[in-house]
Amino acid sequence: MQGVMRVIILLTALLAAAAAAAVQHPRKKCELIPHVEMCRELPYNGTRFFLCSVYFPMCNEKIPIPIGPCRPMCETVKRRCMPLLKDFGFPWPAALECTRFPLENNNEAMCMPGPSADDSAHPIPSREKLKEKDDHHRETEEDTLIEDKGPLDSRRGGHRGCPVDHIYVNKSAACIPVCTAEHGIKGLQTDRETASTFLFIFSLVSVVMTSICVITTISRRSDRSPRSFPETALLNCAAAFAGSSIVYLLSLLYREQISCTSYASHQLFIVSSVTHVPCNSAAVLLYYFGTAGRLWWIVLAYAWHSSSAPQGGHMERLRPAIEMLTWALPLLFVMAALVAKSVSADPLSGICYVGAASKTQDSVFNLLRDVICVIITAVPLLVGCLVRVGRSTLATHHNNPGSSSIFGVITLLYLLSVLYYMLSFGHGAVQHSSAWDRSWNLVSAGKVLIDPFLGVLSAGACLVILLRDVFTTYRSPLSNKAGYVPAVPRIPQPAVPSVHTYTSTPRNNTIM
Secondary structure (H helix, E strand, O other): OHHHHHHHHHHHHHHHHHHHHHHHOOOOOOOOHHHOHHHOOOOOHHHHHHHHHHHOOEEEOOEEEEEEEOHHHHHHHHHHHHHHHHHOOOOOOHHHOHHHOOOOOOOOOOEEOOOOHHHHOOOOOOOOOHHHHHHHHHHHEOOEEEOOOEEEOOEOOOHHHOOOOEEEEOOOOEEEEEOOOOOOOHHHHHHHHHHHHHHHHHHHHHHHHHHHHHHHHHHOHHHOOOOOHHHHHHHHHHHHHHHHHHHHHHHHHOHHHHHEEEEOOEEEEOOOOOOOHHHHHHHHHHHHHHHHHHHHHHHHHHHHHHHHOOOOOHHHHOHHHHHHHHHHOHHHHHHHHHHOOOEEEOOOOOOEEEOOOOHHHHHHHHHHHHHHHHHHHHHHHHHHHHHHHHOOOHHHHHHOHHHOHHHHHHHHHHHHHHHHHHHHHHHHHHOOOOHHHHOOOHHHHHHHOHHHHHHHHHHHHHHHHHHHHHHHHHHOHHHHOOOOOOOOOOOOOOOOOOOOOOOOOOOOOOOO
């Protein structure tokens, strides 16, 4: 009942508003529909669009006449509303006579056909269910007519198969998640806060630990010989993931400016069809540093294997070229991701990622990349382990600190971490629903936290090696000098007794 009275009152109010506007403002002008409060809270799709298109038609500077509704839409609205108007004794307004509007949109007369037949063909509700229907529509339907963008049908979760806290946008023909879950279920907001908290903690720890490693390395550069190539590769790996962690921290602190955009009075996450420079920049930086960090893991594995070989050291001669190639190669991956338009915001973490636009792109740009890196990294790790098992390398360890087994252990931990990440992808592929990706669990945590976790792992290993070097230096100050060979200890020799030789002379026994 309340909804019926609201429709009738708004019909009368719109007539009065149009008459007043004609008297006070004889000159017509274009005005954005969102600024007109009367066209924002009507309960019926067709009624709302029809009334707004009659009294506030679409206009454009290039078209001399306003564009109103088409006659079929007027007849549909009249057929649905007339029974209610008759019940309360109201006739159909003369200003809304359907013969005033064009029959169809053509070259001679332009008009707006309005909502589709599916939206307007529903039977009119009975009086008993009128209040229930009105409340339901008021909670779920938020249609908005936007100039320059055309009609946009925004629907809160449940319509057209959209999940909770998603808006269906006709322009994109997709369900787009909203940035805040305040209107949705409480668990979704809790999952988002949990994901953001873990992501913030891991990223902050990665940045702090890497900063300590870099500062310690710079401060000790004058006190020791140049670092081995495996140590340099590990430090570069930690620096790469620290760069991605900084981008994570900025994305979390400025989430609404980076990952969200204002669209039809809603704050929606960025999707691949929407060009947003901050989101694209954050996703590109994350993908670049993440790819560079994985390439440095590969370099670490091969450098460790080369240092352990009997005649190793050929990678030391190629160190400048390898370093330049490792930092430059991820740019090719970044360009491919931009061409494919694979950047989108993740609804769970609120971070812009490369590959988040679809599962196919996620598999190509993320899963396939990690599969290739795991295979390439596993080869030198396996060969190095077999070589160590088959022979003793004690002398090599003593002369080459880069051949320490700790680098092999670090590479193995990287492989195990990425394998878990790949299993998370496999689990998501066999699930028919994407609920696991939208909620916080072990599967989604493995996908969200993989880069910050690898940053913590590489920075922690770098700290362990630095502490080992410091301990070794203070224990034996001369042991770190190049070419140092322990001197032969001077053991005091026992005293050798002197040997006296006597010549026998004949004794004269003559008695004087």
